[in-house]
Amino acid sequence: MQKIYYTYTDEAPMLATHSFLPIVKAFAKTSGIEIVVKDISLAGRIIAAFNNLLPESQRVTDALQELSALAKQPGANIIKLPNISASVPQLKAAIAELREQGVMLPEYPDEPQTEAEADIRARYDSVKGSAVNPVLREGNSDRRAPQAVKEYAQKHPHSMGEWSAQSQTSVATMSAGDFFHNEKSVTFANANTLTIKHTAKDGTETVLKTGLEVVPGEILDATFMSVSALDDFLQENITRAQDARVLFSVHLKATMMKVSDPIIFGHVVRAYFRETFEKYGAELAAAGLNGENGYGALLDGLAELQNGAEIKAAFTTEAEKRCALAMVNSDRGITNLHVPSDVIVDASMPAMIRGGGKMWNAQGSEQDTLAVIPDSSYAGIYSTVIADCKQHGAYDPRTIGSVPNVGLMAKKAEEYGSHDKTFRMPSCGVVEVINKRGEVVLAHKVSRGDIWRACQTKDASVRDWVKLAVARARATSTPAIFWLDENRAHDAEIIKKVREYLAEHNTDGLDIQILDPASATQVSVTRMRQGKDTISVTGNVLRDYNTDLFPIIELGTSAKMLSVVPLLAGGGLYETGAGGSAPKHVAQLTAENHLRWDSLGEFMALAESLRYAGADVLAGALERATARFLNENKSPSRKTGELDNRGSHFWLARFWAEELAAQRECEKTAAHFAPIAAELVAQTEAIMRELIAPQGNPAQLGGYYRVNKQLTDDVMRPSITFNKIVASV
Known part of the structure; x- marks a missing residue:
């Protein structure tokens, strides 16, 4: 059976x-x-x-x-x-x-x-x-809207908010010091066993991970986010939102990026309530109330503190003079900063775009928003879509084309933040990835509190991904774009493999390109407005983002997509x-x-x-x-x-x-x-x-x-x- x-x-x-x-x-x-x-x-x-x-x-x-x-x-x-x-x-x-x-x-x-x-x-x-x-x-992912679903969306279009060229909605992202700008990447010709070690300025060595196995052809990346750069960026954009009279919202992935993004979320909460944390930080830290579990958890925890009412009043007073926060639930007073898992970037950003670039304010009305996405790796895709909507208006579900996805994810490819290779730095020093001969493969100078992380992508996964992309392009006679940025360390290594493995297939008559994510987004949305389909061939995190972004625009929801993983x-x-x-x-x-x-x-x-x-x-x-x-x-x-x-x-x-x-x-x-x-x-x-x-x-x-x-x-x-x-x- x-x-x-x-x-x-x-x-x-x-x-x-x-x-x-x-x-x-x-x-x-x-x-x-x-x-x-x-x-x-x-x-x-x-x-x-x-x-x-x-x-x-x-x-x-x-x-x-x-x-x-x-x-x-x-x-x-x-x-x-x-x-x-x-x-x-x-x-x-x-x-x-x-x-x-x-x-x-x-x-x-x-x-x-x-x-x-x-x-x-x-x-x-x-x-x-x-x-x-x-x-x-x-296996790798083949995710698309079945024809019956697409036809239904065209016949019964979902509501779309109106976009204005005067919209003040925009995306803020870091220009230095983030994961994108600090990334280093290497491809191993042979199998190896690696150790990740932190050496403090005083010479104290801490082994963060041992026995990290890599196989021939495997790509290893390492990067970190400078928390001092993050804190400066956050203060700048809290002020920017206040000056522009727009809502402030942060968009992270505190579920999948289970180590890095809760830490970042804590920095956002502490930046927004900077004065309160400057005054009561020691007491809050002693009670384990650092903001990483959200503003809601902070308020709940204050009940256990002797001067909890006083600190709560300080939070309330500071919130009243800070920029307005986007709301998750205006009726219940649940803000964008209440719970880290309430505002997940891959769902929240498309919903905002579909809604005309607006989020809800505390009064239950829609308002333009400054969407803060600290790491710049993929923030550009949302900036591009927002700019396109300001110029051309909302997308029309009755006429737009589709953007199916072929996603690289086999064997935990590019699983940033979902594994045991992400660490908060205990002190200033150096983090090194060392091979079994004792040679340093990758290294970063870090400061206390910085978030360092690594990930792996196996050669077999990339080869299968390229094969699947060619197969989908051939089966559907649809152009395919690999969303890869040659200026990013990891992507540069992937591009070498993509070019090598594309040569193994008959691509005659196929339109296959390699473009950076922002450029790929622009080509895709331009074709989409023309009623044309474009396959997005992306890495794992972008797979997650794109398979919400485009379906929510096209179908009103990502729940109606067909997702097959051969x-x-x-x-x-x-x-x-x-x-x-x-x-x-x-x-x-x-x-x-x-x-x-x-x-x-x-x-x-x-x-x-x-x-x-x-x-x-x-x-x-x-x-x-x-x-x-x-x-x-x-x-x-x-x-x-x-x-x-x-x-x-x-x-x-x-x-x-x-x-x-x-x-x-x-x-x-x-x-x-x-x-x-x-x-x-x-x-x-x-x-x-x-x-x-x-x-x-x-x-x-x-x-x-x-x-x-x-x-x-x-x-x-x-x-x-x-x-x-x-x-x-």
Whole structure:
């Protein structure tokens, strides 16, 4: 029996799974396919990290490690839903919830004092940030909008804010001292074992990492951000925002860049509240309140301080005379600086661009914004789009072309910030990367507090990436641009490989270029306005940014993209869209029992997975059903009392059954589904009543990070009539 491995994750995607997975299992079983569920939720991963310290009754399968091994085997077939990339506040909240539920987990040690506490911290840190994707992505990414989705967006365009040539919105980024300007890169001809060492000015040596293996052809980068340059940059732009009377917002990736960006976020908070930290910094530092977990955590922590009310008043007073902050939630007073995981650059910048360059202010009105993106590596792509919108106005979803992506990510390629090679410098000195002969490969002079980081990119990953890019350009007759800057150390090494490996392929008649990211952006948006498609071939971080930026402009959301990862060993990983809006959806469900999460990405990924499993009849019928789903507008509504995620699953199941009953490829399958389709049609009115009836009342899930599965099943499967029909399949 063929197996499809289906991931159980977090928040809105997890809730949707409770509704959709029974349908998937029932339909797949008719073609002899078993759906195997693997729990890679944040809660599941936390518990797995402590299996050997927990009572046997509380242990769980380490599903992520099982899937990691599977992804390296030929024939793997994995459907991966969005999961939480946990910031420290999210991680602590999940730990607290699990402890309340009786799981005997230790507290998170902010400052480990013993070996045991260091071990606990290391286990928790292994779960933090983007801990899932690098493990499963044993291949490069092919991400695009399916034709049916693109056509729907053109026929039913989403709203776009108006742009004005007089808009004061702009991007601020560092011109020196950041990761881009300090980067060094080297390609290894032979295998080697490296050590990363910090030597202080007084000669004290600290080994930061040993046993770092590199293979022939592998690229190693090292860079650092000067925090003194960062602090100067932040003060300059806080003043700039105040003088221009625009909102101040910072856009980071404190989830995937789980080491570097929370540190940067702390610098932003301290820069904004400079006077308060100058006066009370020692007390705040002693209480562990350094701003890295956000302004919200600072305010919460003040309750434990004797003079907490006095310090809170100082924060409030300083905020009133500083530049206005962009708001995450104006009604609740949640600012851009409250929680580091609330404003993630790849989602927040496209949303601002789609909204006419405006963000919300404290009064609940839209206002022009200074978007602060400290590292300049990719800030230029957003500056270019903003300048294009000021000149030409908003993009028109009815007519614009598409910018699909081929992304380099196999074998943890370019995983800046998601690994154990990022460090905060303990003192002034030198950081060196040393090979096994004792030779210095790369070195940087650093100061106390600077953020130093390294990453690796394997030759096999680059070679496969180039192959995939050529294949997509050939298959679609679409120009492809490698977004690489020859003035950046890492990109210069990648460009050498791209040119070498392009020569291995027949590129006759293909339009393939290499351009720096800002230039590539300009070419892409110019062609997009002309209704033309352009493939963006990018590294890992840009893959993350582009697969939100362009889909949000083109489709209104990145959740409707098809994401296929052809695994290097054979097989496929099928991803179902982005989950950045998932927390808001959960909040609405618990308050009103209405889930507006759209599972369209899941429908498309499932069709690809079924086809790979050899179930062509099921896959083809699902694709036709998905097209009907779009054309008949059965996506979830935002409004309570109307069609939601559960209702959309019913319509997909009905259309799927009807398409299977009508197809002529397999008479046995058609005969099997004919009465099921007829019953779904006959019971549509009754089923919709049962699905909508519970809406408007609070929903009980028994948890946020680890729900009670029976309660959640009851919430997400409220139609007895529909459940009986699904069971009969």
